[in-house]
Amino acid sequence: MLQRIQSVYLFISLIVASVLPLFFNLWITTTKKAVFAFDNLVYTSLFGTSALLALISIFSYKNRQNQFVINRLNMILNFILIGLLVYHSLTLSGEATVSEKGIGMFLPIFSIVFLALANKAIKKDEDLVKSVDRIR
Structure with a gap:
């Protein structure tokens, strides 16, 4: 059931973790060079792992408990x-190398919000299934 609302939330989280770091910079250096997430191997691997977990969670819709744990x-x-x-942004002293913070630093926050919404919808589905089983 890929048409459930939690699948939509997980898809948005997948887009936030995989596509948006390509377009939004993390910060701008003093030489006016934009630094993206894919310029650093650590950030690339973390954003990629987050996108992979969201993709796995989308297709594990048959096992809601597993989907809930993957989202956590x-x-x-x-x-x-x-x-x-x-x-990284706080340890650099003043205008040493980071001139301006970018919107890319907020992408994980958006991803967490959509993952929390997906978990809420999964919990709601699980409660609905348990209540139907109780009636039988």
Whole structure:
């Protein structure tokens, strides 16, 4: 059932983790060079893993508990990504190399929001199935 609302949320999370880092920069250096997520191997692997987990979660719709756990792992991965981005932006002193922060630093936050919405919808589906089983 790929038409469920949690699949839509997971697809949006997949787009946020895989396509949007190509277009939105993480920061701009003092030499006015935009730094994207795919310029750094660590950020590339974290965004790629997040996109892969979202894709796996979309196609594991038959096992809702497994889908819920995969989404939780993806949220933890995005929190790690946020932590690395914040650490990188705060450890650089003043105008050393980062001149301006980009919108790409907020992409993991958007991904976490859509993953949380998907988990809420999965929980709602699970509760509905349990209530129907109770009536039988």
